[in-house]
Each structure stands twice: as C-alpha cells, then as structure tokens.
Amino acid sequence: MSSHSNEQLKDCPRSSAGQRQQQLLNRGWVFAYGDMPEAKEAAYDDSNWYTAGIPHSFGTPYFMENTFYVGYGCYRKRFSVSKEWLGRRLSLEFQGVFQEAEVYVNGALAGRHQGGYTAFEIDISSLVREGGNLLFVRVNNLWNPRLAPRAGEHVFNGGIYRDVSLIVTDPLHVAWYGTYVTTPQASSEEALVEMRTEVANRKGVPVDCTLVSTVEYEGRVLLEIRQTRRIDAYGQVEFLQQGMLASPQLWHPDTPRLYILRSCVYDGEGELRDTYETRFGVRWFRFDAHEGFFLNGEHYDILGANAHQDHAGWGDAVTRAGMARDVRLIKECGMNLIRGSHYPHHPHVAAECDRQGLLFWSELCYWGIGGANVEGYWSSSAYPVREADRAEFEDSCMRALEEMIRTNRNHPSIVVWSVSNEPFFSEPEVMDAARALTVRLVGHARTLDSSRPAAVGGAQREGFDTLGDLAGYNGDGAALYRDPGFPSFVSEYGSVIGDRPGVYAPGYTDGVETNPRWRSGKALWCGFHHGSIAGDMGRMGMIDYYRLPLGAWYWYRNERLGIAPPPPARRAGACALELRSDRREIATDGTDDAHLIVQTVDEQGRRVDLPAVVTLEVVEGGGIFPTGRSIELSTASLSFLDGMGAIELRSYYAGRVVVQASSAGLRAATLELEAYGEEAWAGQRVHMPEGPPSRLTPPRADAPADIALHRPVFCSSQAADSPAMHVTDARAATCWRPASGAAGEWLAVDLEGTKQASLAHVTLDLTPEEGWPPLELACSSDGRQYAPLPGVQRDDASVSVSVALPAEGLRYLRIRFPQRAAAVRAVSIWS
Structure with a gap:
C-alpha cells in the first residue's frame, strides 16, 4: 500500500453522478x-x-x-x-x-x-x-x-x-460491488478502517491507476488515502488501504450512524474516470458461548423476528418503500433484529436496517421442509437424493453464498451469515452429505468474510448445530439445547396461527421468554404473514399480509416501549369509510408505493368492527393495485378484518392519483396522492392479468409417509439423556423419558401447521413386568385446546397404540399419562 499526493489529480466530486x-x-x-x-x-x-x-x-x-x-x-x-x-x-x-x-x-x-x-x-x-x-x-x-x-x-x-x-x-472503474470495508480494530477511542477496492480495466492497454479513497461523516472528510497501481489490459486489481479514525461515531441500533467511503478512480493522465460511494458503519461485536452477544463492548440482548419478503397482492415483487415499511414495523414494536428467512433478501433490506437501526441475519437458500419428501417439487429432500445432481447443487449453493456476501458485506447491520435453514429435512441416506455441504459452506463464508460468524440456521436435529460458528435453533430447539457450550441463538420460536385482531400475547414457549446469559437472543416466527405451500403455515405473523399488526405486535410494543395498545374496535354504529395513506407523494420508478388503510367508522371517527366488502378504485390518474385499477377487500377473504383493511398502491406514471373507497350502506371516502417522475399519465393502456393461467398444486407422496419425522416435540419434563426430540428421530434405540414417573406427564408433537393425516402410531418403552399405564391421545389445532381421540387401538406385541385422526386435520398430537408415566420410543403420524 502507498499513500501519496499527485498534483495532477482533479478534485474528487462530492457526488458519484459525474462519472458513473x-x-x-x-x-x-x-x-x-x-x-x-x-x-x-x-x-x-x-x-x-x-x-x-x-x-x-x-x-x-x-x-x-x-x-x-x-x-x-x-x-x-x-x-x-x-x-x-x-x-x-x-x-x-x-x-x-x-x-x-x-x-x-x-x-x-x-x-x-x-x-x-x-x-x-x-x-x-x-x-x-x-x-x-x-x-x-x-x-x-x-x-x-x-x-x-x-x-x-x-x-x-x-x-x-x-x-x-x-x-x-468508464472502461476504468470500480468493479460491481467492488468495495469491502471492515473495521478490524475498533473502540470508542479509535478505529482502523480497512478498505479493499477492486478496480477493473476494460481497455486493451495497461493503465496506471490512482485510487483516492476518502472517508466522510456528515459532509466532513475525515480520512484520505491515495494509492497508484498498474492494471493490465482487461485486468483487475484489488487496492488495500488502511487508515485510523479518531473518536469514531459508532453504529448501534439506538444510534445508527453511517460513514461514506468515496472511491475516486483516476487514470495516468490524472483524469477522473469513476466515482463510487459505499456506506458503512463502525462497530464491533461478538457471539460468546457463555456470555451471549456483545455490541461495541457491551452485552446486548437480541429480540427479533423472522421475515419473508412477500406482500399482499404483489407477492415477492415488493418496492423499496415496502421493504422500508417492513423494517420500520419490526423496529416500532421494540425489536432489534430481522432474520432474513430463508434466502438472501434485496440488499435494500439491509440498507434500511443500517439506516433505521436493526441487526440483520442474512441467510442462504439451502433449505428444507418437513413432511413427505416428494422429488420434483419444493417439498423434496433439501440435499439431492440422486448422485448426478449433487455437484451442480453444491455449486449453486456456493455461488449463491458468494453473491449474497459480495452484495451485502458492507452493511453494518449484518452480524451473521447463515448457510442454511433446517437442512436436516433431507433423506436419511444423504444426511452425511448434507452435513458435509454445510461444513463446506461454513468454511467458504469464513474465507469470503472473516469479520462475521458463519451460522447454521435451523440446526436442532442431526448434529448440524456443531458445524458452524453459531447455532440457530428453531421450534423445540430452545428447550433441547440449554447452554450447549458454543454460541447459540433461538432462530425461531412462537409459530402461532391467527388472523387480526389476534391474541394479545408474545407466543413464548419452553421458557424462551427469559434470556439466560449464554443465549445470544431469539427471533419470533414470524414477523409477517406470507405465502406458503404448507397449508396455514403462512398465517403465523405478528403482522398480517396486508401489513396491519395483530395483537402480538401490540404486546411487544407495550412490553418493550411502554406504548399501550389501541382500544378495540366498536361493535356497532358504522356509518362511513375512512381512507388514509402513509404518504401523499410516490415516485414512479418502481421503488415506491403508498400503503392505503381503509376502515369503517362511526360518526365520531371511531373504528367499528363491521363485516364488509370494500372496493378501492383509482378514479383518476395512473395508480394501480395488484389487481389493476380497483381491488375488493372483504371479511370473507380475510382482507378486511376487525373493521380495517389495507393494500399497497403504486404508479408508473406521474400526476395526480385519486382513490375512492366504497361499500354498500356506508359513506364513501376519497384520497388524493401525487405521483412524480418522467412520463405523465395521459390515459395510457393498463393491461394486467387477472392472475396466472394455471397454478401448480403441491404433489402428494405416492405412498403413506411419516410426516412427524424431525418435527418439534414439546413435553412436561424430560430426563437429561432422553429428550423429547427422540420420539421423531426414527432411531430404534432412542426414546423420551419424563423426569419422573408421576401422573400428568405429557408429550406433544407439533406438525408446524394444520396437516391432513389418517393415522397416528405411538410406541412405548415398556417391559412386560411394568404393564400398560393408562394413556390419553388428543389432538389440537392451536396447542391450547385439545380434543380427545377415541378408538385408540392397543397392540401388546409391539407395545404400541394407534388411532385414526380427524378428517379436518390436526397440528398437535399429545400423549398424556393421567396416572403414571412411561417412556415413549417413537411417534409417527401418517399422511
């Protein structure tokens, strides 16, 4: 590295718009x-x-x-x-x-x-x-x-x-996402800033290139470094530059302060060829096996939520404004982390976490799903079952990891690279290969970016939790792994299915409401309702698909920030509609939208819980809903609940946009917005599909399958060497043993959503001398109210019982011992 002055260099502009x-x-x-x-x-x-x-x-x-x-x-x-x-x-x-x-x-x-x-x-x-x-x-x-x-x-x-x-x-330019800024040594007194900048030369001749890097904060230049290197024809070099910042402004969720690195590229004649800006933050952190998470030298409890990317009507096609709205909703209930489930998200999500002040867990798309593995659809084995598919699949994982890290590595909000989510949902014969791939991904993440830990998300089965720098436990993992001896995090808990207004409760299970010192933090499953191939699993958000909060969101906000929940909607007396928006101006470049909220109100403007069908229509201008110029919200479709509905509107044409809300028997409401951009609305053709021409139905397994395999299991108590998870591990030698043989001990398998199944089979661990204890089998859709299952069939030869399951489906199967408890060797639920 060299740092020197060059009198021929022209001033580096304060905006990158001049050259690129x-x-x-x-x-x-x-x-x-x-x-x-x-x-x-x-x-x-x-x-x-x-x-x-x-x-x-x-x-x-x-x-x-x-x-x-x-x-x-x-x-x-x-x-x-x-x-x-x-x-x-x-x-x-x-x-x-x-x-x-x-x-x-x-x-x-x-x-x-x-x-x-x-x-x-x-x-x-x-x-x-x-x-x-x-x-x-x-x-x-x-x-x-x-x-x-x-x-x-x-x-x-x-x-x-x-x-x-x-x-x-210019042919001489900073490569695509070509900067990488770290602060390998940082404190409140000073910080070493290390800048790696890739500069590409796409000319057919070698070029002498000077890179001038300035670090700025709130318009003031705090650091400037110049370095010259020769770049071959059609070549690329990485500049390594370092400098010290005195009394740095630290990034923290409470104070999300950001610096700008301005990279100016000059040719050998001193002509400015490219200017590139990178926002970064100065902070340091660590995950400790026994002391939890530390940020900027202080212990910091993490409480966050998982977040899928899709929004009502628009699906995965979300604007940057919509992403910012999601980040703000998580922040406004007092949480401090988003887990980007379960794939790399748009880099703008991390940018908004940088700006608004949230930690971000960035995750790879190496992912599995419980239930019958069906090859040919997204319910297959997470790791390929055919040997011919494995090399290319592993390459795709490695490539996605490289692309995720390259495009997101400068965001100070990101504190984790996670390489997976529940990859143990793979066929047993490829489990060793699935673990080996996880180890490869962890190693590659460390090589690409050693400043952050490489986590294994959803690691609560089959030994995946020991393979990375940080273990993320889902479902029953919080109960299974108490102080595991290495850094750990509850990456999912909760899983409460509901619709607005929802239950005013946090969804805590298995003591997760308290954070022992060794636990780094926890993340609710999940932040938002989302589309799902797995039945009702998409309706587990504390915020619904239309970006309106449920009771759980208000519980967290009150608990964390001391803001009381709003009064419940009235039950009678609606006379009008009220229509409002989170903004009155929107850009037309596809990055922006307006969140419209409509509600039924009484004469005093108080919300009334009235089942209704509400039509929103663009009566002037170029605004569109995901359904076109109008959209219908209704109680029957779960889009208008508790006297309220919402949808996002965008426009690709400039000018005034007027929206009208109407419903039979209620006074209509109108709202005016202004769209700004290049092309004005002049009645251009808007031809949108009513929906795709066909939809693929998830396939069913050809033969009955045990859909309880590797599912979460909860219990009243467990012996240290015989945890509840053993009953769904398909291993003949393991079992669950309660901590005592007292009356009332129970065990419940969670299918993680309502599933259709025909038969449940429970094998006990009994000796002939012990004899059969009385036992009760019951099912539930919510884990709170259980209905007994009649007609339990006992098989003395195999020490097992079986029972037919209700046609309407179930989520939880519970085995309870009302008098004296026994060990349970296996529970299977057959689809």
Missing part, C-alpha cells in the same frame, strides 16, 4: 406467460402482451394461495442509448430474478443466471447501439433438482421481481 450513471429500468415493460424465445427479435409483435412494471411477479395478483404458477414468463423492454455512451462500459444489473434467466439485447444472448435470490450483472457494451435497443428476458421458475433451494415452505413465484438498472461507467 445508474439508471433504473423498472418502467415500461411488457410481459407474457409461456416460453416465446422468438420474442427476442425486434420484429416480434408484443401488442397483446400485458403491461408490466418492475418489480413484477408471475403470481400477481397473489393472496397467500398454497398454489402458484410454475413455468416460463417472458419480458420485453425498449431502452435508449445515447451517442456519448458508446465506447463506455454498459451493464445490466438485476437485483433478483426467480429463478433462471436468459438475457438478450437486440436479439443476441448477453448472459444467463441461475439462482432466484441474488443479484447479478451482465456486460452489454458490445451489443448496444445508439438510439433504441431491445431488451428481452426469458425467465422460468421450474423446480430444478440441481439448484438451491430444492425445498422450503414459502412459495416460489417466478419473475423479475427485484429492480433492474442500466449502469454506465
């Missing part, structure tokens, strides 16, 4: 379902295609159905290239396409990408021409046995569902 340009391409697309590769040609007629704005989902409008469209979708957009851009480097940046994309420019293949949750860049410099250009993107969301994720409980709608940008730079 980044232009959002979210507006003005057309879309069609199906595979039409011929649409890459300019002469193709797309006049019958749907109008679309990015972000866009195959599933829009989507409202938490368990089914979704699987297949191809094609996108076309025309964009302009100015004469001044020719000879520069032009690239397309896609923040996320689910899950395989082919990108064509002017009929020629520009590049491909596999993986639905990470950003990618494609160089199109040689394919563009001055004036009009055609961009065609061919997308599919087909289940791929060699591409992560192979399984998960979310939905897997396809589409270009995150932002698209055109990036124009």
Whole structure:
C-alpha cells in the first residue's frame, strides 16, 4: 500500500453522478406467460402482451394461495442509448430474478443466471447501439433438482421481481460491488478502517491507476488515502488501504450512524474516470458461548423476528418503500433484529436496517421442509437424493453464498451469515452429505468474510448445530439445547396461527421468554404473514399480509416501549369509510408505493368492527393495485378484518392519483396522492392479468409417509439423556423419558401447521413386568385446546397404540399419562 499526493489529480466530486450513471429500468415493460424465445427479435409483435412494471411477479395478483404458477414468463423492454455512451462500459444489473434467466439485447444472448435470490450483472457494451435497443428476458421458475433451494415452505413465484438498472461507467472503474470495508480494530477511542477496492480495466492497454479513497461523516472528510497501481489490459486489481479514525461515531441500533467511503478512480493522465460511494458503519461485536452477544463492548440482548419478503397482492415483487415499511414495523414494536428467512433478501433490506437501526441475519437458500419428501417439487429432500445432481447443487449453493456476501458485506447491520435453514429435512441416506455441504459452506463464508460468524440456521436435529460458528435453533430447539457450550441463538420460536385482531400475547414457549446469559437472543416466527405451500403455515405473523399488526405486535410494543395498545374496535354504529395513506407523494420508478388503510367508522371517527366488502378504485390518474385499477377487500377473504383493511398502491406514471373507497350502506371516502417522475399519465393502456393461467398444486407422496419425522416435540419434563426430540428421530434405540414417573406427564408433537393425516402410531418403552399405564391421545389445532381421540387401538406385541385422526386435520398430537408415566420410543403420524 502507498499513500501519496499527485498534483495532477482533479478534485474528487462530492457526488458519484459525474462519472458513473445508474439508471433504473423498472418502467415500461411488457410481459407474457409461456416460453416465446422468438420474442427476442425486434420484429416480434408484443401488442397483446400485458403491461408490466418492475418489480413484477408471475403470481400477481397473489393472496397467500398454497398454489402458484410454475413455468416460463417472458419480458420485453425498449431502452435508449445515447451517442456519448458508446465506447463506455454498459451493464445490466438485476437485483433478483426467480429463478433462471436468459438475457438478450437486440436479439443476441448477453448472459444467463441461475439462482432466484441474488443479484447479478451482465456486460452489454458490445451489443448496444445508439438510439433504441431491445431488451428481452426469458425467465422460468421450474423446480430444478440441481439448484438451491430444492425445498422450503414459502412459495416460489417466478419473475423479475427485484429492480433492474442500466449502469454506465468508464472502461476504468470500480468493479460491481467492488468495495469491502471492515473495521478490524475498533473502540470508542479509535478505529482502523480497512478498505479493499477492486478496480477493473476494460481497455486493451495497461493503465496506471490512482485510487483516492476518502472517508466522510456528515459532509466532513475525515480520512484520505491515495494509492497508484498498474492494471493490465482487461485486468483487475484489488487496492488495500488502511487508515485510523479518531473518536469514531459508532453504529448501534439506538444510534445508527453511517460513514461514506468515496472511491475516486483516476487514470495516468490524472483524469477522473469513476466515482463510487459505499456506506458503512463502525462497530464491533461478538457471539460468546457463555456470555451471549456483545455490541461495541457491551452485552446486548437480541429480540427479533423472522421475515419473508412477500406482500399482499404483489407477492415477492415488493418496492423499496415496502421493504422500508417492513423494517420500520419490526423496529416500532421494540425489536432489534430481522432474520432474513430463508434466502438472501434485496440488499435494500439491509440498507434500511443500517439506516433505521436493526441487526440483520442474512441467510442462504439451502433449505428444507418437513413432511413427505416428494422429488420434483419444493417439498423434496433439501440435499439431492440422486448422485448426478449433487455437484451442480453444491455449486449453486456456493455461488449463491458468494453473491449474497459480495452484495451485502458492507452493511453494518449484518452480524451473521447463515448457510442454511433446517437442512436436516433431507433423506436419511444423504444426511452425511448434507452435513458435509454445510461444513463446506461454513468454511467458504469464513474465507469470503472473516469479520462475521458463519451460522447454521435451523440446526436442532442431526448434529448440524456443531458445524458452524453459531447455532440457530428453531421450534423445540430452545428447550433441547440449554447452554450447549458454543454460541447459540433461538432462530425461531412462537409459530402461532391467527388472523387480526389476534391474541394479545408474545407466543413464548419452553421458557424462551427469559434470556439466560449464554443465549445470544431469539427471533419470533414470524414477523409477517406470507405465502406458503404448507397449508396455514403462512398465517403465523405478528403482522398480517396486508401489513396491519395483530395483537402480538401490540404486546411487544407495550412490553418493550411502554406504548399501550389501541382500544378495540366498536361493535356497532358504522356509518362511513375512512381512507388514509402513509404518504401523499410516490415516485414512479418502481421503488415506491403508498400503503392505503381503509376502515369503517362511526360518526365520531371511531373504528367499528363491521363485516364488509370494500372496493378501492383509482378514479383518476395512473395508480394501480395488484389487481389493476380497483381491488375488493372483504371479511370473507380475510382482507378486511376487525373493521380495517389495507393494500399497497403504486404508479408508473406521474400526476395526480385519486382513490375512492366504497361499500354498500356506508359513506364513501376519497384520497388524493401525487405521483412524480418522467412520463405523465395521459390515459395510457393498463393491461394486467387477472392472475396466472394455471397454478401448480403441491404433489402428494405416492405412498403413506411419516410426516412427524424431525418435527418439534414439546413435553412436561424430560430426563437429561432422553429428550423429547427422540420420539421423531426414527432411531430404534432412542426414546423420551419424563423426569419422573408421576401422573400428568405429557408429550406433544407439533406438525408446524394444520396437516391432513389418517393415522397416528405411538410406541412405548415398556417391559412386560411394568404393564400398560393408562394413556390419553388428543389432538389440537392451536396447542391450547385439545380434543380427545377415541378408538385408540392397543397392540401388546409391539407395545404400541394407534388411532385414526380427524378428517379436518390436526397440528398437535399429545400423549398424556393421567396416572403414571412411561417412556415413549417413537411417534409417527401418517399422511
């Protein structure tokens, strides 16, 4: 490293707009379902295609159905290239396409990408021409046995569902996401800032390059370092620069202070060629096996929530405003962490956590789901069962990890790279390989970024918890692993199914309400309702799909911040609708929206709990709902509950937007918004689909399957060497033993959502001398109210009982010993 002055260098500008340009391409697309590769040609007629704005989902409008469209979708957009851009480097940046994309420019293949949750860049410099250009993107969301994720409980709608940008730079420029800032030594007195900056030279001749890096805080330059290196033709080098900051402004959720690194690239003639900005924070932290989590030298209790990315109607196609809203909702109830379940999220989520002050757990899409493993769909074995699929699958995991870390590594809010969620939901014959892949991923994460621990999320079965730097325990893991001897975290607890207004309670289980010193923290399952292929598992949020809180959210806010919950809705007397928005101005570039809330009120403006059907309609301007120019919210569809409903509105055209809310027998309400941007609304055609042409139903296993395998198990007590988890581990030699043989001991298996099953089978661990103790079998949908199961059949030869299960399904199966307890060897529930 060298630091020196160069009199030829011109002042580095205070804005990066001078040399590099980044232009959002979210507006003005057309879309069609199906595979039409011929649409890459300019002469193709797309006049019958749907109008679309990015972000866009195959599933829009989507409202938490368990089914979704699987297949191809094609996108076309025309964009302009100015004469001044020719000879520069032009690239397309896609923040996320689910899950395989082919990108064509002017009929020629520009590049491909596999993986639905990470950003990618494609160089199109040689394919563009001055004036009009055609961009065609061919997308599919087909289940791929060699591409992560192979399984998960979310939905897997396809589409270009995150932002698209055109990036124009000089051939000599900072590489895509090419900065990496760490503070390897930091205290409240001083901090060492280490800056690694990759600079690319896309010229055919070597270049002497000078990198000037300045660190700024609130407009003041605190540090400046200059370094010159020679870069070969079509080469790339990494500059390593270091400097000390005195009395640094520390980043903390209570004080989320951010610095700016400004990277200015000069050629050998002293001409400025590129300027690139990176926001970062100064903080230090550690997860300790016995003392928990420390931030900036002080013990810090983490309480957070898991968050999936999708929103009502729009599905996964969420605006940046919607992401910021989600972060704010978690922050406003007093929590301090978001676990990005269970895949890399848009980098803007972490940016909002940086800005608003939340820790972020960033997770890879190596993921499993309980129940019968069915190859060919997202309910398959998390790790491939076919040997021919394994190498490519592992490569896809490694590639996604690299892309997740590269695009998110400068966010101070991120304190964890998690490599998985519940990968033990793999077939038994590949469990060793699944563990070996986890070890590879942990090692690779450490190599890519040694400043953060590599966690194994959902590690409560099959020994996965010992494979990383931090173990994340889901479900019953909080009870199973008390002070495990290495850093640990409760990455999921709660799992309460409900709709607004919901239960005013936190959903705590198994003593998780207290944080022993050794536990780093805990995260509620989950923050928001979301789409799910697994029955009602999507309705477990403390905030519903429409971004309106349930009672649990108000409980946390009162407990953490001392803000009392609002009064309940009145039961009678509604006479009017009230319509409001969280903002009155929205941008038209696809990054913004307005959250509209409508409620039934009485003459005094107090909310009334009235079952209703409410229509929201855009009566003026270019605003759209996920269903088009109007949308219906109703009690029957769970979109208008407790006298209130909500939806997000966006516009891709500038001008005034007027929305009217109406419902039979109630006084209507109107709301006016202003959309700002380049193209004004003048009655342009808005042609949106009513929904995808078909939805794929999750397949069922060909043969009966034990859907209790590896599911959470809760109990009244357990012997230290015989925990409750043994009854669903499929091992003949293990069992659950209560801490005593007293009356009233019980054991309950949680299927993590209402499941259809025909038979439950329970095997006891008894000797002939002991004899059969009385036992009761009961089922429940919520874990609170249990209904006895009649007709229990006893088999003396196998020391087991079986019982037929109710046709309406169940979530919990409980075995209770009313007089004297016995050990239970196995519990199976057959679909």
